[in-house]
Amino acid sequence: MKTTPIFLQSSVSLLPGTLAQFAAQDLQHPFNQHMLIRSIQFSLLWSDAIGFITNIGNSVRFQLRLGRIGITGGNSYVPMWSFGKEISNLLEAIWLTQGGVQYHRDTFTWVLPRPLLVPAYSAQIAVATRTSGDSVATADATTAVTARISYSGVALPKGFRLPDTFDVPYVSAFCDATTGNTGHSNEIDLKNGFDHPMKIQRLIGRLQYKLSEGGTRDIDYLGIEPTVQILDSRGDYIVNPHAQFNEVFDVLGRDMPVRSVLEPGQNFAIDINGKLNSGGTLASDSDSVMFPTVSMIGHHQMPVREI
Amino acid sequence: MAKPAPWDEGPNGLPPVQGEPILLSATGTIAPNTGGAIPTLALANPDKRPMLMDELRFQVALTGLPIGGIIGCELKLGEIPLTGGFVPLWCFGKAENPLQEYFQATGTLDKGVCEYVWRLSRPLFIPGNMALVPKFSSFPYIGKAVSVKVSFVGRQLPPMSTPRIIELPYVAAYTSKQFLLDGSVQTDSSSEDQLLNQFPVPLQIERFVGRYMHLNPSGIGADGSVGLMDEIFDPGVAGVKAGLGIFDTILGVRMTNSLGDPVVRLNTPFRHVFDALTRSWEIPHEMAPLSYYKVYLTTGSPTIAGYSTTQYGIAQVSMVGYREFDTKGAA
Numbered sequence: 017m018k019t020t021p022i023f024l025q026s027s028v029s030l031l032p033g034t035l036a037q038f039a040a041q042d043l044q045h046p047f048n049q050h051m052l053i054r055s056i057q058f059s060l061l062w063s064d065a066i067g068f069i070t071n072i073g074n075s076v077r078f079q080l081r082l083g084r085i086g087i088t089g090g091n092s093y094v095p096m097w098s099f100g101k102e103i104s105n106l107l108e109a110i111w112l113t114q115g116g117v118q119y120h121r122d123t124f125t126w127v128l129p130r131p132l133l134v135p136a137y138s139a140q141i142a143v144a145t146r147t148s149g150d151s152v153a154t155a156d157a158t159t160a161v162t163a164r165i166s167y168s169g170v171a172l173p174k175g176f177r178l179p180d181t182f183d184v185p186y187v188s189a190f191c192d193a194t195t196g197n198t199g200h201s202n203e204i205d206l207k208n209g210f211d212h213p214m215k216i217q218r219l220i221g222r223l224q225y226k227l228s229e230g231g232t233r234d235i236d237y238l239g240i241e242p243t244v245q246i247l248d249s250r251g252d253y254i255v256n257p258h259a260q261f262n263e264v265f266d267v268l269g270r271d272m273p274v275r276s277v278l279e280p281g282q283n284f285a286i287d288i289n290g291k292l293n294s295g296g297t298l299a300s301d302s303d304s305v306m307f308p309t310v311s312m313i314g315h316h317q318m319p320v321r322e323i
Numbered sequence: 324m325a326k327p328a329p330w331d332e333g334p335n336g337l338p339p340v341q342g343e344p345i346l347l348s349a350t351g352t353i354a355p356n357t358g359g360a361i362p363t364l365a366l367a368n369p370d371k372r373p374m375l376m377d378e379l380r381f382q383v384a385l386t387g388l389p390i391g392g393i394i395g396c397e398l399k400l401g402e403i404p405l406t407g408g409f410v411p412l413w414c415f416g417k418a419e420n421p422l423q424e425y426f427q428a429t430g431t432l433d434k435g436v437c438e439y440v441w442r443l444s445r446p447l448f449i450p451g452n453m454a455l456v457p458k459f460s461s462f463p464y465i466g467k468a469v470s471v472k473v474s475f476v477g478r479q480l481p482p483m484s485t486p487r488i489i490e491l492p493y494v495a496a497y498t499s500k501q502f503l504l505d506g507s508v509q510t511d512s513s514s515e516d517q518l519l520n521q522f523p524v525p526l527q528i529e530r531f532v533g534r535y536m537h538l539n540p541s542g543i544g545a546d547g548s549v550g551l552m553d554e555i556f557d558p559g560v561a562g563v564k565a566g567l568g569i570f571d572t573i574l575g576v577r578m579t580n581s582l583g584d585p586v587v588r589l590n591t592p593f594r595h596v597f598d599a600l601t602r603s604w605e606i607p608h609e610m611a612p613l614s615y616y617k618v619y620l621t622t623g624s625p626t627i628a629g630y631s632t633t634q635y636g637i638a639q640v641s642m643v644g645y646r647e648f649d650t651k652g653a654a
Binding site for chain 1: 420421525528531578580584585586587588589591592594595596598599600604605606608609611
């Protein structure tokens with residue numbers, strides 16, 4: 017089948033506590049051809065006074081839809097770094113000093129578990145939001161971040177006949193509160209809310225750590241991070257209590273492979289304990305709170321007519 | 324999804340996966356601003372047995388810090404072109420870890436080495452009576468002789484006749500003009516004969532590779548400095564490898580196909596299209612015979628502090644794929 021590569025992108029500017037929708041026309045094929053999207057890339061660019069690597073992948077979150085079908089779900093928007101497996105910690109967040117100004121760029125690429133068919137004339141809706149107090153800069157309320165989203169795939173030939181059903185990738189996330197020593201997901205955070213089974217590819221666990229001198233990043237230190245317990249809808253253990261967060265979600269990929277089916281209405285329940293890290297050994301940062309997020313990534317079949 | 328390699332299934336008269344491992348290597352010195360060949364006898368099977376080549380490795384070395392964008396390689400299987408002219412060495416395969424592509428020893432040794440690997444998705448069948456012949460060309464940036472090493476890694480097969488249909492890799496590339504890093508808006512575009520499928524059969528394109536380097540002509544000196552760096556090294560502060568790729572606005576890219584259809588629709592940050600880790604856009608698709616892609620580049624702000632008007636950025640974009648070749652026909 018003769019196809020043509022297509023790369024679409026759009027950007028918005030985000031202040032803390034704000035929300036912005038990407039221009040839908042930027043994310044549509046200009047000649048209204050069907051497309052098959054293989055990956056979605058996110059990036060954040062800003063400048064501030066912080067002179068070291070800072071990754072705010074938890075603070076900037078996205079909601080994605082294809083027409084009426086949600087690609088993201090759950091109780092909140094999905095953090096940028098929770099869409100998939102981490103490929104390179106070194107290149108996910110970079111910074112440099114130039115002319116006395118610090119520039120930061122955080123990126124994340126989500127290679128979809130199955131290519132997403134985007135029929136002509138259907139709208140790809142993408143909305144980004146940024147939490148308050150993400151500590152991007154000392155005066156972060158005035159520091160705008162440019163958030164960019166890109167869709168990469170192929171345009172299908174004219175005359176391509178749409179199938180009756182298609183694979184829809186799906187992500188939902190539990191974003192823990194920013195206070196307290198424990199956290200518990202609710203039943204719609206990581207739930208299959210559809211009326212058909214969903215194939216779950218993996219769970220992603222990210223642990224944002226707010227540095228006392230400003231900025232945020234992942235925490236990689238084994239042994240001082242919170243513990244996590246994961247149950248299924250029947251109350252059976254998927255991860256038994258007292259497992260260290262970075263043991264469950266491998267530091268290299270931040271993931272836990274699942275490769276199973278979540279039946280309609282079923283969910284995963286997350287319990288986090290030890291966020292305050294009172295026994296930690298992180299020197300001046302030892303009293304900082306950690307913000308865990310756990311996301312669920314999979315795909316399911318939907319009728320094309322429901323777009 | 325790519326179909327299974329024929330070598331795994333044993334069609335086309337070939338045996339299933341088998342063979343004895345073989346690595347053939349040759350080294351040469353490429354004079355500045357010119358071309359050169361390396362001893363190709365070393366790259367032919369010593370027993371004239373057919374081979375399946377799985378990967379090519381390129382190594383560039385010189386005093387100072389070398390870079391894959393300064394040397395181009397033209398590959399031919401006998402007289403059959405596998406490249407569209409000279410392709411920069413770092414534009415064949417995707418990067419697996421850009422931070423590990425470079426090695427440098429300072430002090431009395433003061434030798435820099437960089438290495439790039441092109442892993443073929445479809446092994447290349449090399450008949451026993453043929454050789455894969457590389458030619459090299461030094462692009463006119465640094466005016467220094469460069470040591471180049473090329474290695475073919477694969478398997479040698481028992482004596483056999485050439486299958487009727489084999490799959491041949493193909494790479495074509497475009498190198499931009501030198502963009503002045505003064506924050507001004509400048510443009511450049513590829514020509515129709517650069518990212519071209521020159522064959523009357525479709526090309527199965529696997530990826531586009533995008534590389535970017537920084538040229539400081541005044542940094543070329545007798546002390547070994549070459550004044551040319553991968554974006555990842557410069558101009559990050561000491562100990563931080565970030566580089567120009569951080570700036571979404573410093574280089575934008577737009578692409579079309581030969582019908583004018585959008586490929587990269589809007590002017591998009593270079594490192595959005597070509598991923599920062601792999602330096603590539605992985606996008607398997609079929610490219611029509613005698614069609615081409617056109618790349619449009621635009622530079623912009625910010626002005627890079629300290630670069631004044633004497634330093635440059637150079638982008639290189641390649642397309643990498645393969646085609647079916649009828650060894651009894653003319654295609």
